[in-house]
Amino acid sequence: MGKISFIIGAFVCMSLSLNAQQAPTTQYNANTRFEQMGTALPTPNTFRTAAGSPGRDYWQQKADYDIKAELNDADQSITGTEKITYTNNAPEELRYLWLQLDQNVFSKSSDGNTTRQSGINSTNGSSFTALGNLSGANDKDYGYKILAVKDAAGKDLRYTINGTMMRVDLPTPLAKGMSFVFQVDWKFNIIDLKLVGGRSGFELFPKDGNVLYEIAQWFPRMAVYDDVNGWQHKQFLGQGEFTLPFGDYKVALTVPNDMVLGATGELQNPKEVLTATQMKRLEQAKTSKTPVLIVTQAEAEAAEKGKPTGKKTWVYVAKNVRDFAFATSRKFIWDAMQVDVEGKKVWAMSLYPKEANPLWGQYSTRVVAHTLTSYSKKTIAYPYPVAYSVHGTVGGMEYPMMSFNGARPEADGTYSEGTKNFLILVIIHEVGHNFFPMIVNSDERQWSWMDEGLNSFLEGLACLEWDRNFPATGIEPQYITGYMKLDVSKQNSIMSSSDNILPGTFGPNAYSKPATGLNILRETIMGRELFDYAFKEYARRWAFKHPTPADFFRTMEDASGVDLDWFWKGWFYGVEPVDQAIADVEWYSIDTQDPAKQKAAAKADFDAKRETMSNIRNRTDIKQTVVEADSTMRDFYNSYDKFAVTDADKKKYEQYVSSLADDERKMLEEGKNFYVLNLKNKGGLVMPVIIRMEFEDGTYEDVRIPAELWRVNDKEVKKTLVTTKKVAKFKLDPYHEIPDIDTSDNTFPKEPAQPTRFQAFKQRSFGGGSNPMQEAKKSQPSGVQTSGEKK
Incomplete structure (x- = not known):
């Protein structure tokens, strides 16, 4: 040992002790950063274990629905009655039940409306729609009219409406293991999506006078009662989404007889609502490798011009779902195919008006099928019989087996590349929500990131499986730096409640930052094998259950054997940025x-x-x-x-x-070279250090150092790298694996500044041009078909 120490110590110019290099003289916050989360997470118990799995005493409630409803196309309203069977599996008795009345958020006196910030843009002006909403010109009598609340014997039950919540008082306490059956009758006016906006409603097509309905949050729904919060009856303010229990549904929907309808679940009476031709086409679609038109565009256009001669009732049944949605219109084109998902045949279907073609006919159902197979490989096999993609004004929204998606071509059938990419992305995202939170059923009202972030991560992977050149920037670290550069006063931690996230930052906070964090875990911190196993285990453990953030954090560590407390604290609970730097490099040789x-x-x-x-x-x-x-x-x-x-x-x-x-x-x-790098953590958020050594002979070598490098000193560390070759340049993060907000100090020697380019011009014109497909169409001789256009 003495000889080795002597040789290493005998450097040119000075004598060094390598052990001494690694012992900082100042203690900073590193020990805090790398301590376990401890009491920051809920205390494990018999309901939820320290390993992140459901405990031996885990329980959850069940709510079954039998609903009969009719849609009135003349005045865009719905009238319905529902029988709810609520089963109490909690260890304590319940004296009342809470239901969600989400349509009430559209009432002008709702907390969501009265607390919403508003203003007028004096520089760029405001739209007439916005001004109309402010002045009341667009007001309509929105919200539920509760007509009756009765028990199974038909006796009135006492109920109290508090904003978007309704408490139903029980005549006797509901003990563990017992069920209570009651009935609610109601009606409401459907939201005009173009005037009011929202997650569901109707769109009027002025040219042909027909209406397209995307209907959700349309019936009074049971709130969740669980071991974490008791009743989750936080008011619906519009941003924090929905928390619902699982149950079985039977729903009978009556609509004009010239409308096509799709819904959550399996159609029970196809012979009563479908034509023989449509039934035959569905049979053909079972074995087709490409989507089969069940209702063609020509048939939909004919329906647009006709008038209903009566009504039809479509009956659907759905087992073990947390919600129910439907869409209906006489404008709908309907295509379908079956896809093999882990050995089971599942329907992939799309409903869309002619205004969505040719884009939707080419892509929608195929993207649905791809999403089901991609997500199933990474989580659990898709358990439901069908998945719909529906086109309308709702830009993107999800429900069990149903998704509402935007992206409409131009009137001439052309579309930009951005429109096409958005269609693919939004369908993958919304269909993907079947897994999070429709199956892995997190509390959306509280933790938006648990469904939006996890789903956005899987969406990014699925997009790249669709097309390796797809711009899946929502999971790449370099694209979250703009958000992380914001002053800390303009950010919330990911762990903030949904309704409290600052305006303008909901997207990066709930979608991109958590998705990017998962990608960093998978690619850089844990590696794909460990991450994929742990993530799949989380989905398996909590499928059809109600997980919390702690259950996710603990499962990811438990199944991988990787200590990630430092990452959860920094990335999910903090708002510090990542900013690493090479301060200087000392070069020694023996x-x-x-x-x-x-x-x-x-x-x-x-x-x-x-x-x-x-x-x-x-x-x-x-x-x-x-x-x-x-x-x-x-x-x-x-x-x-x-x-x-x-x-x-x-x-x-x-x-x-x-x-x-x-x-x-x-x-x-061998003549080793010893390079002592002085590394600085200027941003505060600790991350692994990836260093590329570019040698004088043109080759390079990458060195990966775990984040624990910062565990004793989180501000500045020294790291000695030993090479046979001489290094010409050192570079941090060569593959953009961490969201470094300032890369100007990531190389040594520092790279020369690049010029900022500007244009010289005689005169400047303003205004955007048409999309490239449109330009190509204009330049084609008459009768020549542009790629993607259907004649």
Whole structure:
């Protein structure tokens, strides 16, 4: 050991102790960052374990629905009655039940409306729709009219409406294991999506006078009662979404008989509502490799021009779902195919008006099928019989087996690349929500990131499986830096309640930042194998149950064996940015003690130091020195070469080399380079350090150091890298794996600044052009078909 220490310590210029390099003199916050979360997470119990799994006493409630409702196309309203069977599996008795009345948020007196910030843009103006909403010109009598609340015997039950919540008082306490059956009758006016906006409603098509309905949050729904919150009856303010119990549904929907309808679940009476031709086409679609039109565009256009001659009732049944949605219109084109999902045949279907073609006919159902297979591989096999994609004004919203998606081509059938990509992305995202939160049933009212973030992460992976060149920027670290650069006063932690996230930041907070964090875990911190196993285990454990953030955090660690508390604290609970830097680099090499090399280096150094301007000029200005002119002024030292290697030097070196062990001699001969990097964590959020060493011969080597490098000092550390080759440049994060907000100090030596380019112009024009497909269509000779256009 002494010999090795001596060799390593015998550096040119100075003697170093490598152990001393790694011992910082100042303690910062690192120990806090890397301590376990402890009491920051809920105390484990028999309901939810420390491993993140449901405990032996885990329970959840069940709510079954039998609903009969009719849609009135003349005045865009719904009237319905529902029988709810509520089963109490909690260990305590219940004296009342809470239901969600989400339509009440559209009432002008709702908390969501009265607390919403509003203003008028004096610079750019405000739309008439916005002004109408402010002035009441667009007001309509929105919200539920509760007509009756009765028990199974038909007796009135006492109920109290509090905003978007309704409490139903029970005649006797509901004990554990017991069920209570009651009935609610109600009606409401459907939201005009173009005037009011929302997650569901109707769209009127003025050209043909027909209406397209996307209907959700349309019946009074049971609130969740669980072991974490008791009743989750936080008011619906519009942003925090929905928390619902699982149950079985039977729903009978009556609509005009010329409308096509799709809904959550399986159609029970197809022979009563479908034509023989439609039934035959559905049978063909079971074995088709591509979508089959069940209702063609020509048939939908014919329906647009006709009038209903009566009504039809579509009956659907859905088992073990947390919600129910439907869509209906006489404008609907309907296509379908079956896809094999983990050995089970599942329907992939789309409903869309002619205004969505050709884009929707080409992509929608195929993207649905892709999403089901992609997500099933990463979570659990899709358990339901069908998944719909429906086109309308709702930009993107999800329900069990149903999704409402935007992205409409231009009137001439062309579309931009952005429109196409958005369609693919939004369908993957909304269909993907079947897994989070429709199956892994998190509390959306409280934790938006648990469904939006996890789903956005899987969406990004599925997009790249669809097309490897797809711009799936929502999961890449370099694209979240704009948000993370914001002042901390303009950010919320991911763990903030949904309704409290600051305006304008909901997207990055609930979608992109958590999705990016999961991608960093998968690609950089844990690796794909460990991450994928743990993530799949989380989905398996909590499928058809109600997980919390702690259950996710604990499962990811439990199934992978990776301590991630530092990551949860920094990424999910904090708002600090990532900003790593290479402050400087010191370069050392081992002094081999070879006299030939030592004296050659000394001579080169001596000669270099003498190459001064004075000496250069003196070579011509001083014609002859005294010593040059008078030989008697010379002695031994005028001819002595102090850089010559003597026999004594050689003998001493041979003795030294012979004293070394084989491994020590090898180290000496290899001529290692020791680079001491002074690394700084300027942003505060700790992350792994990825360093690329670019060598002088044009090759490179990547070094990966876990985040625990910062565990003793979270501000500044030194790290020694040893190479045989000489390094020309060091670079941090060469693959953009961490969201470093300032990359200007990520290289050493620092790269020269790049010029900011500007344009020189004679005159400037404003206004956007048409999409490239539209331009190509204009330039085509008459009768020539543009790719993607259906004739």
